Amino acid sequence: xxAFLAVIGRELRLAVRAGGEALTLVxxxxxxxxxxxxxxxxxxxQLMRLSTGIVWIAAFLSMLLGLDRLFRADDEDGSLLLFTxxxxxxxxxxxxxxxAHWLVTALPLLLATPILALLLxxxxxxxxxxxxxxxxGTPALTGFGAIGAAVTVGLRRGGLIAPVLILPxxxxxxxxxxxxxxxxxxxGATLFLIALSLVVAVFAPFAAAxxxxxASE
Amino acid sequence: xxxxPDTKPALKPLKQPNWFSRLAHPGQFLVWSRYxxxxxxxxxxxxxxxxxxxxxxxxxxxxxxxxxxxxMYVHVPNAWLSQFVYALMAASALGTLVWxxxxxxxxxxxxxxxxxxxxxxxxxxxxxxxRPTWGTFWEWDGRMTSTLVLLLIYLGxxxxxxxxxxxxxAGRIIAxxxxxGALNIPVIKFSVDWWNTLHQPASVFTAxxxxxxxxxxxxxxxxxxxxxxxxxxxxxxxxRTEILRRRADSLSRxxxxxxxxx
Amino acid sequence: METPVLSAxxxxxMRGEKLLFSGLGFAVGAGEALLVRGPNGVGKSTLxxxxxxxxxxxxxxxxxxxxTEMHHIGYQHGLxxxxxVIENLxxxxxxxxxxxxxxxxxxxxxxxxxxxxxxxxFLSSGQLRRLSLARLLVSERALWLLDEPSAALxxxxxxxxxxxxxxxxxxxxxxxxxTHHDLPLAVAPRTLVLVAAS
Numbered sequence: 102x103x104a105f106l107a108v109i110g111r112e113l114r115l116a117v118r119a120g121g122e123a124l125t126l127v128x129x130x131x132x133x134x135x136x137x138x139x140x141x142x143x144x145x146x147q148l149m150r151l152s153t154g155i156v157w158i159a160a161f162l163s164m165l166l167g168l169d170r171l172f173r174a175d176d177e178d179g180s181l182l183l184f185t186x187x188x189x190x191x192x193x194x195x196x197x198x199x200x201a202h203w204l205v206t207a208l209p210l211l212l213a214t215p216i217l218a219l220l221l222x223x224x225x226x227x228x229x230x231x232x233x234x235x236x237x238g239t240p241a242l243t244g245f246g247a248i249g250a251a252v253t254v255g256l257r258r259g260g261l262i263a264p265v266l267i268l269p270x271x272x273x274x275x276x277x278x279x280x281x282x283x284x285x286x287x288x289g290a291t292l293f294l295i296a297l298s299l300v301v302a303v304f305a306p307f308a309a310a311x312x313x314x315x316a317s318e
Numbered sequence: 319x320x321x322x323p324d325t326k327p328a329l330k331p332l333k334q335p336n337w338f339s340r341l342a343h344p345g346q347f348l349v350w351s352r353y354x355x356x357x358x359x360x361x362x363x364x365x366x367x368x369x370x371x372x373x374x375x376x377x378x379x380x381x382x383x384x385x386x387x388x389x390m391y392v393h394v395p396n397a398w399l400s401q402f403v404y405a406l407m408a409a410s411a412l413g414t415l416v417w418x419x420x421x422x423x424x425x426x427x428x429x430x431x432x433x434x435x436x437x438x439x440x441x442x443x444x445x446x447x448x449r450p451t452w453g454t455f456w457e458w459d460g461r462m463t464s465t466l467v468l469l470l471i472y473l474g475x476x477x478x479x480x481x482x483x484x485x486x487x488a489g490r491i492i493a494x495x496x497x498x499g500a501l502n503i504p505v506i507k508f509s510v511d512w513w514n515t516l517h518q519p520a521s522v523f524t525a526x527x528x529x530x531x532x533x534x535x536x537x538x539x540x541x542x543x544x545x546x547x548x549x550x551x552x553x554x555x556x557x558r559t560e561i562l563r564r565r566a567d568s569l570s571r572x573x574x575x576x577x578x579x580x
Numbered sequence: 581m582e583t584p585v586l587s588a589x590x591x592x593x594m595r596g597e598k599l600l601f602s603g604l605g606f607a608v609g610a611g612e613a614l615l616v617r618g619p620n621g622v623g624k625s626t627l628x629x630x631x632x633x634x635x636x637x638x639x640x641x642x643x644x645x646x647x648t649e650m651h652h653i654g655y656q657h658g659l660x661x662x663x664x665v666i667e668n669l670x671x672x673x674x675x676x677x678x679x680x681x682x683x684x685x686x687x688x689x690x691x692x693x694x695x696x697x698x699x700x701x702f703l704s705s706g707q708l709r710r711l712s713l714a715r716l717l718v719s720e721r722a723l724w725l726l727d728e729p730s731a732a733l734x735x736x737x738x739x740x741x742x743x744x745x746x747x748x749x750x751x752x753x754x755x756x757x758x759t760h761h762d763l764p765l766a767v768a769p770r771t772l773v774l775v776a777a778s
Contacts, residue, residue, distance in 0.1 A: 107674035111663070118662040179656025185634055185647050186721075188677035248498055252491045256481050265477055266495060269470040270502050273509035280513065290512075297505070304501075308494055311415075315490040317629075318636050484596060568597045 104189040105197045112201030122170075126163050127209045133159035134217040145222045152221035153231050153282040157275055159217065160210050160235060161242070165264040167206040168246035171198065172254045172313060181254075181313060191313065196306040199247050207239035230282040237291060238278040240298040244305030245271045251309035255316045273297060344420055344561045351554050358551040365544035372537035389447040391537050395545035396440035397461075400468060403433030403549065407475075408500035411493035421557070423489025424564075426496060427479055428556035432549060434472035441465055460511040467506050471499045485564065584609045585723055585754045586631065590640035593623060593630050599777045600626055602639065606772055608723070608756060611749045613765060616758040618774030624758035627774070628652065628725045631756065645723050651676075654727045657712045661701025665692065668700050669714055676719030686717040690740060705732040713744060724748060724755040730763060739764055 116123055137155050138148060148155075175181045184194050211232060218228040248270075249263035256262065274297060281290035373391040407429050413422030444462055445455040456462070475495060482488030584607035592602035600623030608614050616624050629635040633647050659668045669683040680686070687693045690710040695703065703711065709732045716724060724745070730738050742764035745755050749767065757763065 104675050104677060107671055111660070111667075111671050114667070115660055115662055175658075177656075178658055178660065179654060180658040180660075182629075182634065182654065182656070183652065183658040183672070184675075185632060186650055186652055187675040188648055189675060194675075248494075252478070252495055253481070255487070258481050262474075262477055262481050266474040269467045269474065269506070270499065272467055273502075273505050276509040276513045293509075308498055312491050312494050314634075315494070316487065317634050318487070318490070486597075571597055 104187065105193055108189070108194055108197035109201045109204075112198055113204065116201070116205040122167075123205050123209050126167050126206055127213045129166060130159045130163040130210050130213055131216055133162060134220055138220070149222045149224065149227070152218070152223045153227060153234075154279050155221055156214060156217050156231050156235070157279050160207075160239065161268075161271070161275060163210055164206055164239065164242045164246060165267065167202075168250045168263060168267075169260040171202055171247060171250040172309075173250070176254050176316075182317065191310040192306045195247065195251075195309045195313070199243055199302070199306060202247070203240060203243045207235075207243060210239070211235055227282060234278045234281045234291065234294060237281070237294040237298055238274045241274045241294070241301040242271055244298070244301035245274075247305045247309045248312065251312035251316075254313060344424065344564075347421055348558060348561055351558055354554050355551065358547060358554065362544055362547035362551055365540060365547055369537055369540035369544045372540055377533050377537050378531075386447060386450050387534070389443050390534075391541045393440060393443035393447055394538055395542040396436045396443060397465065398542055399545055399549055400433060400437035400440050400465060402546070403429050403436060404468065404472075404500065404503070407433065407496050411496040411500070414489050414493035415497070423485075423493065424557050424560050425553070426489070426492060427485070428553055428560055430472060430475050430479060432552055432556070434469060434476060436545075436549070437465060437469040437472055441469065458514055460507075460514050463510045463514065464503075464507045467510070468503065471503075475499070584644060586642065586644035586756075588631065588640065588642050591627075591630065591637050591642070592639040593626055593635060594638045595623065595626055595635075599638075601774055601777050604640070604774075608754045610722075610752045610754055613745060613749060613755045613757060613767075613769035615763075615769045615771045616756060616774060617760070617771060619776070622774045622776050624774060625654065625727050628654075628727050628756065628758055631725055649721055650723045650725055651716050651719075651721045652725045652727070653712050653716070653729055655731065657708050659700045659708060659711060661699060663700060664697050665700050665703070665711055666696040669711065669718060672715050673718035676715075676721070678719045678721075680719040681717045683714070683718055686714040687711075689717055689744075690714045691736075706734060706737060709733055710737060710740070713741065716744065716748075722753055724753065724757075726755060726757045726759075728759055729757060730759060730761045742766075 134155055137151075141147065141151070172181065175184075184191055187194065214228065214232055214235065217223075218231075223231070245267050246263070249267040252266070253260075253263045274294070277290045277294040277297065281294055283290070369391065373388050377388070377391075379385055379387060407426050410422040410425040410429070413419045414426065441462065444465070448457055448462075449455050475492060478492055478495060479485075479488060482491075587605075587607035589605045590602075591604040593600045604627075606614065616627060618624055626635055630637050631642055632650060632652050633642065658672070663671070665687065666683055669686065673680065673683055681689065684693070684696065687696055690713050692703075692707055692710050692714070695707060700708070700711065709729075713729070729741055733741060738761070745757075745763065746766045748755060757769070763769075
């Protein structure tokens with residue numbers, strides 16, 4: 102367990118030291134929200150109607166941007182190779198890295214949603230529902246992202262290919278994420294989103310570890 | 319202290335079982351698959367001839383859609399193949415991951431662009447059909463949307479194949495992606511249907527048997543067989559091409575290594 | 581000799597499409613050191629990775645200790661430039677588990693105790709190498725796989741490396757070392773010379 106926590110601790114420490122990579126991601130997230138009114142017009146009722154979807158698109162794009170470094174840095178400096186001699190199985194190390202990655206890339210976005218809520222004239226109810234949906238859905242995005250990052254770890258052009266692979270797979274997260282904020286949808290979408298996140302969070306470390314092993318084989 | 323042989327340059331690669339499974343099986347495939355090409359070509363040509371005759375001259379117009387119903391004879395086989403090819407790729411991914419069979423990743427690589435083309439054709443013919451029946455080329459209905467997502471998954475896999483230099487390593491990694499996609503496709507279908515339940519109910523087979531009149535079903539089945547035979551033919555040819563290309567690459571690299579000085 | 585800690589039998593390894601070696605067999609017992617020699621590109625590093633079970637051999641098998649009972653030192657160190665020297669070492673101690681020196685003591689042992697609070701990104705390559713060697717000490721492992729361990733080390737560093745290996749052997753450990761240099765070892769090691777496969 103201490104080794105598991107050590108991995109999380111190292112990732113968090115690196116994220117803090119790396120000088121605001123997380124903050125840059127938040128900035129990008131907010132910027133997507135800022136740019137949309139320029140594209141569709143400043144009409145407040147229309148913005149309000151589309152706000153949940155805009156926030157989700159912003160979150161989707163931000164999380165895709167952040168996933169490239171997930172394993173690449175460890176691959177380049179040799180940490181990934183040393184993980185094989187670790188007492189902790191690679192699957193557990195990947196799981197720990199995912200938890201840390203979620204804390205560093207998804208949690209700041211959740212904290213930044215009030216800014217977008219304000220800019221896009223969300224109602225209080227819309228904002229709380231969107232926040233809840235993001236909380237339930239972003240673990241699945243991190244999980245899919247981990248698989249994408251792991252399969253492209255050895256590729257120089259991986260930064261471009263991983264999002265292309267991941268986006269279609271993550272469409273259900275988008276559908277149920279936006280759907281759970283829909284007043285007509287009821288609780289089903291939220292429950293499905295939670296189920297999806299749980300399944301992906303359990304499954305992704307195994308798939309990602311398998312891909313990482315295959316990449317060095 | 320144990321005896322340590324300092325060097326063992328002696329090489330008898332073909333006597334070792336792993337070598338055999340790795341190289342000889344594709345070689346065997348090259349030998350026996352040659353005899354599949356002509357029969358498959360003839361079978362698909364005959365099926366297409368019969369199927370097209372049925373489609374154009376021996377099936378009734380639809381009372382609503384008129385002649386446009388004939389698009390179905392191309393649309394449905396391609397829609398079927400779009401899923402069948404992915405199922406085949408998922409099976410070959412298992413072959414790569416579990417049994418490390420060298421033909422399995424060749425099969426995956428060969429099938430991906432074919433699957434993408436059939437999926438694109440299904441979407442294209444669907445759009446042609448949709449124009450007169452729904453009044454629009456594109457409708458975000460459940461089935462068309464799932465098919466579009468499937469096309470995106472195919473294209474992602476093709477992009478990944480092209481991104482790898484080392485095709486042997488690529489095989490295992492792409493097998494993982496293929497299987498993750500296969501597990502996810504039902505979820506995508508479910509979510510897209512939930513998102514939009516406006517699609518037409520399934521009409522070829524129902525619990526009580528085919529509801530479609532025989533006059534429509536016969537050409538449909540023949541055309542489906544014809545397209546499937548065509549896929550089989552193209553798949554065999556592509557697999558052979560891929561094996562030969564790998565051999566040629568391997569030979570030229572070996573030549574370069576030997577020429578580069580030992 | 582009693583049961584070897586690690587043995588290889590009939591190993592054939594392919595990298596890309598090139599066959600590096602085949603029919604390679606050897607055994608290493610407790611307290612032994614084995615030097616692996618051979619020209620560049622012959623597959624010394626790949627052999628070590630095969631023993632680490634990272635690279636799958638085309639044929640043959642490695643038996644004995646598993647990767648969690650080994651240390652591996654390669655040309656990359658698995659160190660993060662933004663973490664301090666001691667933080668890096670603490671991390672690998674926690675991940676390695678088991679018994680071993682305290683990170684501070686290990687740093688003193690390899691002669692870079694004074695650098696402990698410095699970010700690892702500021703170390704010279706020789707100092708990074710010493711930090712890597714400290715990793716060998718913070719968690720005890722029966723087998724060391726060392727890939728050019730003396731690279732970037734000064735004479736004093738090489739003597740240190742020799743002492744570490746000697747002490748590891750005295751306490752019953754084994755080491756397999758791929759190197760072009762002669763290491764100052766108390767007991768002469770056995771040598772395995774790899775020759776390019778035809």
